[in-house]
Amino acid sequence: MATPINNNMAAIKRYVVVGGGIAGVSCAEQLSQMDPTAHITLVSASKLIKSVTNFQKVTRTLELFDVEETDVSHLTRSCSNVTVINSHMTSVNPDQHIIHLHNSQALSYHKLCLCLGARPKLITRDHPNDVIGIRDTESVGTLQHKLSSARRVVIVGNGGIATELVYELSGCTVLWVVKDSSISSTFFDEGAASFFLPSLRTQGEASGTGGSGAAPDETVKTKPLKRMRYLLDPVDQSASGEGKDDTSGTAMGSALGPDWSSGIKMIGNNKEKGRNVHVEYNCEVERLLDSQEMKSLSLTETLLSGTENESIDSDKTSWPFYVKLTNGKVYGADFIVSATGVIPNTDRLLDTIDISKDDLGLVVDEEMRTSAVDVYAAGDVCTTSWPSVPNTWFQMRLWSQARQMGAYAAKCMLAHSGGESITLDFCFELFAHVTTFFGYKVVLLGCYNAQGLGKDYELLLRITNGVEYVKVILQHGRMVGAILIGDTDLEETFENLILNRMDLTRYGENLLDPSIDIEDYFD
Numbered sequence: 001m002a003t004p005i006n007n008n009m010a011a012i013k014r015y016v017v018v019g020g021g022i023a024g025v026s027c028a029e030q031l032s033q034m035d036p037t038a039h040i041t042l043v044s045a046s047k048l049i050k051s052v053t054n055f056q057k058v059t060r061t062l063e064l065f066d067v068e069e070t071d072v073s074h075l076t077r078s079c080s081n082v083t084v085i086n087s088h089m090t091s092v093n094p095d096q097h098i099i100h101l102h103n104s105q106a107l108s109y110h111k112l113c114l115c116l117g118a119r120p121k122l123i124t125r126d127h128p129n130d131v132i133g134i135r136d137t138e139s140v141g142t143l144q145h146k147l148s149s150a151r152r153v154v155i156v157g158n159g160g161i162a163t164e165l166v167y168e169l170s171g172c173t174v175l176w177v178v179k180d181s182s183i184s185s186t187f188f189d190e191g192a193a194s195f196f197l198p199s200l201r202t203q204g205e206a207s208g209t210g211g212s213g214a215a216p217d218e219t220v221k222t223k224p225l226k227r228m229r230y231l232l233d234p235v236d237q238s239a240s241g242e243g244k245d246d247t248s249g250t251a252m253g254s255a256l257g258p259d260w261s262s263g264i265k266m267i268g269n270n271k272e273k274g275r276n277v278h279v280e281y282n283c284e285v286e287r288l289l290d291s292q293e294m295k296s297l298s299l300t301e302t303l304l305s306g307t308e309n310e311s312i313d314s315d316k317t318s319w320p321f322y323v324k325l326t327n328g329k330v331y332g333a334d335f336i337v338s339a340t341g342v343i344p345n346t347d348r349l350l351d352t353i354d355i356s357k358d359d360l361g362l363v364v365d366e367e368m369r370t371s372a373v374d375v376y377a378a379g380d381v382c383t384t385s386w387p388s389v390p391n392t393w394f395q396m397r398l399w400s401q402a403r404q405m406g407a408y409a410a411k412c413m414l415a416h417s418g419g420e421s422i423t424l425d426f427c428f429e430l431f432a433h434v435t436t437f438f439g440y441k442v443v444l445l446g447c448y449n450a451q452g453l454g455k456d457y458e459l460l461l462r463i464t465n466g467v468e469y470v471k472v473i474l475q476h477g478r479m480v481g482a483i484l485i486g487d488t489d490l491e492e493t494f495e496n497l498i499l500n501r502m503d504l505t506r507y508g509e510n511l512l513d514p515s516i517d518i519e520d521y522f523d
């Protein structure tokens with residue numbers, strides 16, 4: 001029998017936040033800060049919760065911070081009106097305004113914010129020992145353990161985690177399976193991907209087949225209109241972007257924080273071996289096979305070219321399993337990291353509550369409300385539904401957005417409690433992300449890959465191989481997006497230009513002329 005823990009529920013307006021990740025903790029902190037008299041309860045399935053430290057605003061919309069995993073006393077010390085319950089929420093009853101917890105408690109709420117996060121979307125759940133996902137500290141531990149005896153690891157996926165892992169892993173061969181024709185396609189077009197390829201090769205030549213990143217002269221299919229470009233180092237023509245199709249361009253513990261991989265040893269069984277990455281482009285994993293199946297199907301393992309072949313006698317090497325790719329090749333491997341995106345943690349919850357969802361994400365309106373009355377959602381678990389005008393913000397499951405959404409949901413909950421509505425927070429006007437890939441600072445602003453623009457845009461490019469890659473997307477003479485790789489120092493100016501929607505037609509090619517101090521231009 002469930003026990004209500006807040007008996008005086010009619011009198012107390014209790015804000016309940018579920019989830020101890022960045023979104024949930026930011027929501028609880030913001031509620032506490034804005035209303036120190038409010039009763040706030042944070043329910044977290046994980047014992048440790050996330051807290052944002054060293055927060056700094058880089059520009060109006062870009063923010064940098066560290067994420068620490070702390071015990072709950074860290075939060076309750078700084079927010080004395082927050083109590084934390086370490087349990088799993090099993091169901092929600094919006095009619096009665098009650099949630100049920102795994103420990104048999106029932107908890108009533110005035111407003112509820114669900115910050116349940118997401119978990120890895122694996123290519124298959126049929127091989128839990130061979131196919132792993134990375135999300136929290138525990139899963140990184142599993143990765144390290146498996147790596148220590150691994151000779152060859154297959155990484156599937158072409159987004160954030162895969163891009164970080166291929167750069168960090170050493171001591172084994174990495175077979176990177178991407179379904180696109182260039183690497184890191186969630187974040188970069190083919191030009192930027194080419195800029196990064198030398199970094200992949202630094203510790204041993206990366207080989208690859210069929211992709212533009214590795215095959216600079218790849219034929220172009222469609223060409224957007226381009227006005228000009230700066231190519232400071234003419235060696236790598238592929239990186240100029242000219243003639244490229246630019247339309248290509250998004251219960252565990254809480255997700256890891258920035259720099260999760262630094263300081264963590266990710267070394268395979270051969271400590272002497274550096275980075276050794278082989279990329280298979282334009283394909284996916286078709287199936288996994290054990291050695292019996294390999295024999296019965298008379299399949300032959302594909303040999304890896306380059307350094308690996310010198311050290312592996314392929315006839316004698318046996319592998320725990322084999323992957324058959326959709327391009328027909330078969331590779332032996334020790335294990336697979338499926339870095340193939342995330343699934344919001346709502347599936348069980350959805351059995352208990354009538355609530356709108358989109359691809360398992362809880363649909364929220366511009367005041368972070370779900371379709372269930374007094375139930376809000378923030379972070380990876382939600383799917384935003386508001387139209388972005390101008391069209392320069394979109395959702396991506398990132399910690400900056402988790403933090404912003406958590407804090408904004410708190411503001412909405414308090415405003416609605418007072419019978420007020422609230423206008424969409426400024427941070428949702430412009431997509432802004434700062435991160436590090438392949439050792440380079442990366443800033444993404446607005447429609448950085450011309451998302452949603454069709455072919456109605458122009459590009460400006462400035463590239464210095466090994467130093468910087470600057471791409472600007474213009475529509476009708478106005479800047480709508482930018483990719484800044486390296487220490488370009490352009491983020492603030494470009495952010496202003498995108499937000500101001502200034503007509504830049506008259507500046508023409510001077511906009512990216514490296515000999516002009518662009519900041520002075522617009523002061």
Ligand SMILES: Cc1cc2nc3c(=O)[nH]c(=O)nc-3n(C[C@H](O)[C@H](O)[C@H](O)COP(=O)(O)OP(=O)(O)OC[C@H]3O[C@@H](n4cnc5c(N)ncnc54)[C@H](O)[C@@H]3O)c2cc1C
Nearest residue numbers: 019020021022023045089116117254255379380397398399
């Ligand atoms: C390896 C990795 C690297 C990343 N790198 C970056 C990066 O460089 N930059 C970036 O911006 N983003 C990055 N991200 C994404 C970022 O970490 C997430 O977008 C963000 O942390 C999501 O926060 P959240 O609070 O929404 O969800 P989570 O951190 O997943 O937290 C959800 C919380 O809810 C709890 N929970 C779930 N269900 C229940 C329940 N029923 N009852 C109670 N509690 C429950 C979970 O235990 C967890 O504490 C990375 C993610 C990963 C996995």
Ligand SMILES: NC(=O)C1=CN([C@@H]2O[C@H](COP(=O)(O)OP(=O)(O)OC[C@H]3O[C@@H](n4cnc5c(N)ncnc54)[C@H](OP(=O)(O)O)[C@@H]3O)[C@@H](O)[C@H]2O)C=CC1
Nearest residue numbers: 123157158159160161162179186250284339340341397435
């Ligand atoms: N520095 C950063 O900003 C980082 C951010 N993150 C975030 O963490 C979360 C998890 O990262 P990650 O798992 O890399 O997710 P991402 O969404 O970044 O990337 C997933 C990738 O896997 C591809 N994919 C999906 N299904 C398959 C499949 N069956 N076979 C092959 N490829 C497939 C996707 O292609 P398609 O898009 O075509 O479906 C996409 O390229 C994301 O929200 C990500 O944004 C993670 C690490 C670093």
